[in-house]
Amino acid sequence: MSAKEDYLEFLERRKKAVKNSMFKYFVNQEKRWIKPFNIFGNVYYVGYSWVCVHLIDTGEGLLLIDAGNCGATAMLIKAIYDLGFKPDDVKWIILSHGHVDHIGAANFFKNMFGTKLYMGKPDADMFKERPEFSLIQESTDFMDDIFEPDVCIQNGDELTFGNTSIKCYIVPGHTEGCVALFFNAYDGGRIKRCGYYGGFGFNTLTKQFLDDFGDFEHNMWDTYLKSIDSVINEHVDIFLGNHTENNKFFEKLDILNKTGSNECFIDENEWRTYLNSKKEELKVFISNQNKV
Numbered sequence: 001m002s003a004k005e006d007y008l009e010f011l012e013r014r015k016k017a018v019k020n021s022m023f024k025y026f027v028n029q030e031k032r033w034i035k036p037f038n039i040f041g042n043v044y045y046v047g048y049s050w051v052c053v054h055l056i057d058t059g060e061g062l063l064l065i066d067a068g069n070c071g072a073t074a075m076l077i078k079a080i081y082d083l084g085f086k087p088d089d090v091k092w093i094i095l096s097h098g099h100v101d102h103i104g105a106a107n108f109f110k111n112m113f114g115t116k117l118y119m120g121k122p123d124a125d126m127f128k129e130r131p132e133f134s135l136i137q138e139s140t141d142f143m144d145d146i147f148e149p150d151v152c153i154q155n156g157d158e159l160t161f162g163n164t165s166i167k168c169y170i171v172p173g174h175t176e177g178c179v180a181l182f183f184n185a186y187d188g189g190r191i192k193r194c195g196y197y198g199g200f201g202f203n204t205l206t207k208q209f210l211d212d213f214g215d216f217e218h219n220m221w222d223t224y225l226k227s228i229d230s231v232i233n234e235h236v237d238i239f240l241g242n243h244t245e246n247n248k249f250f251e252k253l254d255i256l257n258k259t260g261s262n263e264c265f266i267d268e269n270e271w272r273t274y275l276n277s278k279k280e281e282l283k284v285f286i287s288n289q290n291k292v
């Protein structure tokens with residue numbers, strides 16, 4: 001094939017990619033850069049303005065919760081350096097769920113630094129059996145790929161990383177293998193309980209999507225509500241978002257920037273309030289879907 005033909009083919013491929021509704025999320029990601037910051041004690045924010053990534057300094061290595069969007073790995077590396085940490089020290093990554101916008105840096109960290117990858121068992125199975133539901137095909141880089149995690153998380157697992165013990169639950173809904181995580185963060189003598197819910201989006205809960213998935217009875221709607229109920233009564237002082245839209249992220253960041261204090265991230269009511277609001281939103285969503 002000539003260089004000219006190669007180039008024309010490239011233009012065709014790009015034209016097709018631009019038409020994808022997700023395209024905007026995968027290009028110019030540096031425009032969504034957020035300066036990394038400390039949330040509380042040994043817990044830090046290293047994500048950007050759309051997808052969250054959290055870093056926990058366990059005293060015996062760094063743990064990431066989620067790996068960011070595909071195509072955003074360079075920014076994640078910069079965020080880790082900017083905090084004074086080294087990406088080489090990231091020993092573990094727990095993936096919130098198996099979608100393209102949360103697994104971006106997983107292969108890179110594993111290959112570069114030997115980072116161990118953890119993921120909910122149902123999503124690990126999805127990668128193997130039905131990789132198309134990872135939505136990896138939405139990435140603008142067709143070489144991005146899924147992977148086999150080193151550890152499959154099961155409901156109720158308690159995982160220990162250095163000084164941090166994490167209680168893990170599988171909360172199917174957004175995907176079958178979303179994980180909810182609960183752990184203590186330490187700031188000197190202070191201890192705060194962090195809570196994380198690994199996926200709220202309704203984009204995978206339309207009738208069309210569920211039919212495509214083979215859930216013709218749309219049982220996942222009820223499963224989603226039950227998953228929320230299973231963890232809503234956990235005590236959470238600090239609600240860590242999966243996407244920045246989940247936890248008044250920008251409101252808090254604004255306060256942090258104005259006052260220099262991160263106390264605004266501590267709110268023992270936010271977890272329950274937000275999870276309740278998602279239940280109500282889903283009920284409206286279901287009734288609208290049933291009208292379709």
Ligand SMILES: [Zn+2]
Nearest residue numbers: 099174199201
């Ligand atoms: Zn997702």
